[in-house]
Amino acid sequence: MKKKAIVVFFTVLILSVAFSGVAGYAIGKNEVIATLAQHIKITNDGREIDIGKDVPLTYNNRTYLPVRAVSEALGYKVEWFGSSNTVNVSMPEEAYPIVSVDGIEIIDSLTSLDLMSSTAIQRVDVIVNQTKELDFEPTLIFEVLKNGVVIDSQTAQLERTSGRSIVQLKSRQFSHQLGSNLTSDERLQKYHEQFSYRLKIK
Numbered sequence: 001m002k003k004k005a006i007v008v009f010f011t012v013l014i015l016s017v018a019f020s021g022v023a024g025y026a027i028g029k030n031e032v033i034a035t036l037a038q039h040i041k042i043t044n045d046g047r048e049i050d051i052g053k054d055v056p057l058t059y060n061n062r063t064y065l066p067v068r069a070v071s072e073a074l075g076y077k078v079e080w081f082g083s084s085n086t087v088n089v090s091m092p093e094e095a096y097p098i099v100s101v102d103g104i105e106i107i108d109s110l111t112s113l114d115l116m117s118s119t120a121i122q123r124v125d126v127i128v129n130q131t132k133e134l135d136f137e138p139t140l141i142f143e144v145l146k147n148g149v150v151i152d153s154q155t156a157q158l159e160r161t162s163g164r165s166i167v168q169l170k171s172r173q174f175s176h177q178l179g180s181n182l183t184s185d186e187r188l189q190k191y192h193e194q195f196s197y198r199l200k201i202k
Contacts, residue, residue: 034059041148041196042070046111046122047098048145048196049073073098075108101201103132104158106140109199115191117180122152122171122197127164134160141200142169150198158201 034057042049042056042065050073054066068078071089075098079088097105107127114121122144130138137157144152152171159165178190 032059034064037063042073043192043196044074046192046196047109048198050099050198097129099199099201102138103130103134103162104138104201105129105131106199106201107164111197113188113191115176115187118175118177119173120176120191120195121173122195124169124197124199126167126169126199128158128167129164130159130162132162136160139202140167140169141198141202142171143198143200144171144174145196145198146194148196 037056037058040056040058040063042051049070051066051069054069056066057064067087067089071078075091076089077092079090080086081088097107098109099106105128107129109127110125112123114123124142126140126142128140137160140156140158142154142156143150151174154169154171156167156169158167176191176195178187178194182190
């Protein structure tokens, strides 16, 4: 596969965080004040991206996201070239897992949505790659969230042996209260503003 690369050039920033939730970036004598935006969630086609402790920032009515956490969650490889102060974001030769835990990789996920007048059902097909035999029974967890709060959780038991498989999971039927006066596109947009899903391995 031909490798595609995105190169981002930037000046190295020094971050200092105050207890007030405000982060100050200093570049020489120039300073800006940015706000830690812990309330902001990041999704990829409805899948919530886990960015760990890398909190987004807001500054001057713009939102700034952590490059490594977001890029790796989208399947890109991130490299830092210190000699030129360059972040290189590239598509790896092989599929980059969106979740990886102790020899179990989630390579990709494909969702479908049954959006009815007042309720919905979310489905997901998950491509799982196990790189080694395990001494425990791993569990794949599929969670549906509304405004960051889990409203439904489904699980599937994975095999202990190595190999690749497709696991299908379906949520219970849940209410959405999106309103009946919207067009199909407006209802779908409203849905994705409120609802997301998350994949975990336990």
